[in-house]
Amino acid sequence: MRIAVIGGGVAGTAAAWAARRGLADVTAIFDRAGASSLYSGALDDVPWEEGGLDAPLDSEVLAFSVALDAWSVGTKSARVATPDGVLRPARGRDSSLLDVAAVTGGRVAVVSTRVDGWDAPVLARSLAESAWARRTRTRFEVVHVDDVFDAAEGRASVHDLATLHDDPERLKRLAARLRERRDAPDAWLFGPWLGAAPGVGEALSQLLGKPCGETTSLPGGPAGARFDVSRDALLANGGVQIRQERIQSLEPRGKRHLVAGSGGGLTTNDGGFDAVILAIGGLVGGGIVLNESAVATDDAALASGSLHWGAFRPSVRSRVEIGLSGRTLDRASSERGLDLAALGMTALERVGILCDGAVARGASSIFVAGDVVADHPRTALGAARSGILAARAALSLAREVDGEPRAAT
Amino acid sequence: MKVEPASNRGDVDVVVIGGGVNGTGVARDAALRGLRVALFERNDLAFGASGNSSGMIHGGPRYLTYDPDVTYTSCLDSGHIQSIAPHLLFRIPFLMPVRKRLGSKVELFALDAFFDLYDRYQPLKHGKQHVLLDEDDVRRLEPGIVGELEGGVSFDEWGIDGARLCVASAVDAQEHGAEIRTHCTVTELLRGAGGAIAGVRFRDRLTGETGTRNAPVVVNATGAWAPLTTALGAVSSRAARLRPGKGIHVYFDRRLSNYAIVCSAIDGRQVFLEPWQNMSVIGTTDDDYYGDLDDCIATTDEVRYLVQAVERIFPSVRGARAIGTWAGVRPTLFEWGPNEDALSRDHRVVDHAADGMSGLYSMVGGKLASYRLFAEEATDVVASRLGRSSKSTTHTTPLPGGDKELDPLLFAKAHHLEPMAAARLLYRHGTRAQRIMERVKKTPAEGATICPCEPVLEAEVRYAVDCEWAKSVDDVARRTRLGLGACGGMRCAARCGAIVAEMTERSPAEGRGLALEFLDRARRKRAPAVGPEQAREEALSLASLRASLGVKAVTVVE
Numbered sequence: 013m014r015i016a017v018i019g020g021g022v023a024g025t026a027a028a029w030a031a032r033r034g035l036a037d038v039t040a041i042f043d044r045a046g047a048s049s050l051y052s053g054a055l056d057d058v059p060w061e062e063g064g065l066d067a068p069l070d071s072e073v074l075a076f077s078v079a080l081d082a083w084s085v086g087t088k089s090a091r092v093a094t095p096d097g098v099l100r101p102a103r104g105r106d107s108s109l110l111d112v113a114a115v116t117g118g119r120v121a122v123v124s125t126r127v128d129g130w131d132a133p134v135l136a137r138s139l140a141e142s143a144w145a146r147r148t149r150t151r152f153e154v155v156h157v158d159d160v161f162d163a164a165e166g167r168a169s170v171h172d173l174a175t176l177h178d179d180p181e182r183l184k185r186l187a188a189r190l191r192e193r194r195d196a197p198d199a200w201l202f203g204p205w206l207g208a209a210p211g212v213g214e215a216l217s218q219l220l221g222k223p224c225g226e227t228t229s230l231p232g233g234p235a236g237a238r239f240d241v242s243r244d245a246l247l248a249n250g251g252v253q254i255r256q257e258r259i260q261s262l263e264p265r266g267k268r269h270l271v272a273g274s275g276g277g278l279t280t281n282d283g284g285f286d287a288v289i290l291a292i293g294g295l296v297g298g299g300i301v302l303n304e305s306a307v308a309t310d311d312a313a314l315a316s317g318s319l320h321w322g323a324f325r326p327s328v329r330s331r332v333e334i335g336l337s338g339r340t341l342d343r344a345s346s347e348r349g350l351d352l353a354a355l356g357m358t359a360l361e362r363v364g365i366l367c368d369g370a371v372a373r374g375a376s377s378i379f380v381a382g383d384v385v386a387d388h389p390r391t392a393l394g395a396a397r398s399g400i401l402a403a404r405a406a407l408s409l410a411r412e413v414d415g416e417p418r419a420a421t
Numbered sequence: 422m423k424v425e426p427a428s429n430r431g432d433v434d435v436v437v438i439g440g441g442v443n444g445t446g447v448a449r450d451a452a453l454r455g456l457r458v459a460l461f462e463r464n465d466l467a468f469g470a471s472g473n474s475s476g477m478i479h480g481g482p483r484y485l486t487y488d489p490d491v492t493y494t495s496c497l498d499s500g501h502i503q504s505i506a507p508h509l510l511f512r513i514p515f516l517m518p519v520r521k522r523l524g525s526k527v528e529l530f531a532l533d534a535f536f537d538l539y540d541r542y543q544p545l546k547h548g549k550q551h552v553l554l555d556e557d558d559v560r561r562l563e564p565g566i567v568g569e570l571e572g573g574v575s576f577d578e579w580g581i582d583g584a585r586l587c588v589a590s591a592v593d594a595q596e597h598g599a600e601i602r603t604h605c606t607v608t609e610l611l612r613g614a615g616g617a618i619a620g621v622r623f624r625d626r627l628t629g630e631t632g633t634r635n636a637p638v639v640v641n642a643t644g645a646w647a648p649l650t651t652a653l654g655a656v657s658s659r660a661a662r663l664r665p666g667k668g669i670h671v672y673f674d675r676r677l678s679n680y681a682i683v684c685s686a687i688d689g690r691q692v693f694l695e696p697w698q699n700m701s702v703i704g705t706t707d708d709d710y711y712g713d714l715d716d717c718i719a720t721t722d723e724v725r726y727l728v729q730a731v732e733r734i735f736p737s738v739r740g741a742r743a744i745g746t747w748a749g750v751r752p753t754l755f756e757w758g759p760n761e762d763a764l765s766r767d768h769r770v771v772d773h774a775a776d777g778m779s780g781l782y783s784m785v786g787g788k789l790a791s792y793r794l795f796a797e798e799a800t801d802v803v804a805s806r807l808g809r810s811s812k813s814t815t816h817t818t819p820l821p822g823g824d825k826e827l828d829p830l831l832f833a834k835a836h837h838l839e840p841m842a843a844a845r846l847l848y849r850h851g852t853r854a855q856r857i858m859e860r861v862k863k864t865p866a867e868g869a870t871i872c873p874c875e876p877v878l879e880a881e882v883r884y885a886v887d888c889e890w891a892k893s894v895d896d897v898a899r900r901t902r903l904g905l906g907a908c909g910g911m912r913c914a915a916r917c918g919a920i921v922a923e924m925t926e927r928s929p930a931e932g933r934g935l936a937l938e939f940l941d942r943a944r945r946k947r948a949p950a951v952g953p954e955q956a957r958e959e960a961l962s963l964a965s966l967r968a969s970l971g972v973k974a975v976t977v978v979e
Contacts, residue, residue, distance in 0.1 A: 051968070096915040231965050302957075345721075357959055360959055
């Protein structure tokens with residue numbers, strides 16, 4: 013049975029991985045990852061500011077985290093530092109991030125070096141004044157380390173800085189320099205500069221014998237790059253076919269789905285797929301877009317009545333319904349359609365495809381995962397879980413097609 | 422009646438209420454004349470109409486037919502403003518296309534004659550003479566214009582950054598002895614013997630500190646807030662009544678046209694698509710306003726009114742990326758009857774002796790282009806009440822930074838800056854940019870670029886806090902345009918908040934609070950202009966906040 017997974021972020025990767033484990037013939041189709049490439053490296057199952065971290069993780073989600081090289085999800089929750097000086101709990105983390113909880117009560121050195129926009133004194137002060145640090149008596153101190161980067165390098169983008177540490181020789185030199193310090197702290201906290209490849213933070217920790225790691229990344233930082241690298245390895249090693257192109261349409265033909273892409277590799281003549289998992293991302297990833305034609309307000313469009321109320325649509329043409337708060341999004345709050353100011357800007361994150369479980373409402377063989385699901389909380393582990401559920405549902409449909417009874421999902 | 426100038430310590434000759442162009446203009450004028458001045462601003466300098474206007478320093482050909490005096494005085498003063506703040510002025514060439522239709526030949530002929538008349542005022546402001554253009558000329562100058570054209574005319578105006586103008590005036594006032602207090606609201610107008618004004622009571626809105634300042638003269642320069650201000654002295658709010666008119670602008674992430682293009686809105690009003698510093702701006706609307714003055718925000722339908730007006734003649738505006746809106750309330754002179762557009766833009770100093778409070782004067786009406794003249798007139802009234810006969814020198818004394826013009830390329834080379842960053846820095850600060858670069862020389866770390874969209878150095882942020890009364894990220898943004906570019910502060914607000922908090926002895930958590938406050942407010946101003954591109958940017962900035970600060974702290978109106 014053929015399953016197409018559209019989208020290369022966390023949800024799509026988890027779906028393709030899980031579908032492949034269920035022995036389906038899986039094709040992963042994506043141009044590039046959206047929101048997942050922009051993530052911070054902290055892994056949550058519920059949004060961290062909502063103070064979640066309660067339920068134990070699904071064993072398949074744990075298995076997926078292990079399979080994905082870049083991630084580290086332990087039994088206890090981690091605590092990571094953001095570049096704006098917040099110490100926040102996380103269910104897991106990119107393994108190059110420093111887990112401050114591992115050195116509770118100890119001394120953490122905040123590395124000061126010349127990088128544009130990196131202000132170690134402010135960061136250390138901010139981390140030290142947090143409630144957690146005060147409660148646990150964990151200290152944060154600025155430690156100046158010369159020539160982590162030279163003056164010219166310090167002006168480069170964080171991604172380029174991170175790439176420099178992919179070189180093992182350079183990493184060894186850095187470890188040697190840190191080892192020379194007499195006032196050795198219990199852990200070293202760096203900015204997001206420890207490798208565009210997964211595992212550089214861990215490698216440095218091993219060289220030094222002390223926990224070393226980064227703060228979280230801001231959008232465009234190296235955490236997303238490391239996710240991309242480990243995704244490609246996971247899918248290729250797992251025997252998933254990868255097609256790098258942008259999907260344009262998804263059409264039903266009989267019980268199958270025809271997928272057409274922009275690259276010419278995918279055409280409607282290749283027989284189609286038994287099930288499709290849409291993991292195309294929300295507004296950040298570009299899976300849901302503001303409808304241009306609704307924004308076009310010229311006289312002709314007004315006269316012909318071709319304006320679409322609702323204004324949002326999926327970037328892939330298909331028979332799915334866009335909704336918010338469980339209802340179809342057909343509200344008109346101004347002549348221009350939806351007034352985002354009236355809707356509330358956080359609604360931007362919650363607009364998506366309406367589903368029942370993992371099944372798109374009204375399209376029984378289209379399954380939906382990740383940020384594109386309406387009202388779905390935007391977390392990495394939540395996306396992984398929804399990808400796995402979508403794969404299970406798709407596999408169950410595939411078995412039904414093969415004449416087996418449909419298993420409960 | 423004459424009154425004695427102040428003699429006690431802590432007392433001043435004149436209290437000015439309001440930190441817009443009029444208030445800072447009066448404070449500067451009075452301080453230059455040697456008067457002791459205290460200025461109180463309830464929000465921030467240029468918080469109201471002054472910081473939210475199109476910034477046009479023009480004589481307004483618009484007023485020529487029914488208010489030629491306004492045109493004359495505005496043109497004259499535009500010339501003065503250029504000579505005192507050459508760095509802050511930028512030339513805006515205008516293009517007025519005429520569509521081909523019945524009678525359009527006559528229309529173009531009349532327009533040409535009209536601008537012949539306007540040309541007489543141009544030398545006052547060093548403007549160029551108008552040019553009559555045929556259809557080919559118009560298309561060559563501005564290829565984006567569509568439709569059959571009869572031709573057009575080009576003419577010449579000047580623009581200014583209203584917020585920078587207010588800051589420069591306030592700095593000059595302070596350097597001549599004035600006390601400037603922002604985020605400090607006047608809570609009462611105090612009465613002395615015989616009912617005359619004796620001073621003001623104030624409360625600092627950030628620290629909660631309260632106090633009084635005695636003064637024999639108080640100038641109410643609070644713009645649209647003027648009636649509220651007079652009411653603080655138990656003077657009827659009708660004594661300084663206005664026809665408050667809301668005006669909004671939409672701004673885009675880049676320059677969309679070479680010329681400012683005059684367009685016609687659905688109701689026949691003229692609106693402009695105008696290159697403004699490094700962006701393009703469309704403005705403006707003019708509607709009676711009855712809402713909250715401290716929280717005036719554009720609506721989606723106001724944005725649509727402007728964009729559709731421009732779209733008819735310059736359709737590519739539809740695909741352009743709107744990144745924000747300004748909204749302000751004009752303190753237009755009160756008149757019953759005429760529609761908003763036909764209201765006079767003249768100004769008046771109201772003496773409240775007739776209302777039972779002598780020594781209190783309200784500045785009502787006026788426009789940005791004639792702010793200096795208005796301030797001079799008001800200060801003349803103040804000086805004469807105090808028995809001083811000194812003359813205004815604000816038209817000949819350069820504003821801080823305006824003493825000479827520096828070459829951006831040489832400046833860039835001398836200070837190892839990107840030419841773009843140097844040009845923007847010199848635009849905002851003139852020769853005072855040297856003081857900012859001295860900071861970098863002293864502390865090289867301050868050379869870091871905080872806001873990559875609108876190149877803003879850390880030193881400039883610190884300078885704004887040290888020397889320009891910035892107390893929040895919002896205040897820094899108003900002075901430096903930090904966070905107002907395409908990324909909407911996503912990459913710089915948190916860092917700026919940390920700097921402001923550190924310099925004002927607040928905790929890093931409070932610094933993050935300042936950043937969130939700014940981002941939240943900026944988002945509300947962008948929301949009405951959001952199109953497809955911007956919606957993604959918004960979602961991204963939300964994700965970024967969640968990643969680093971958590972979004973729960975942001976108050977969301979839903």
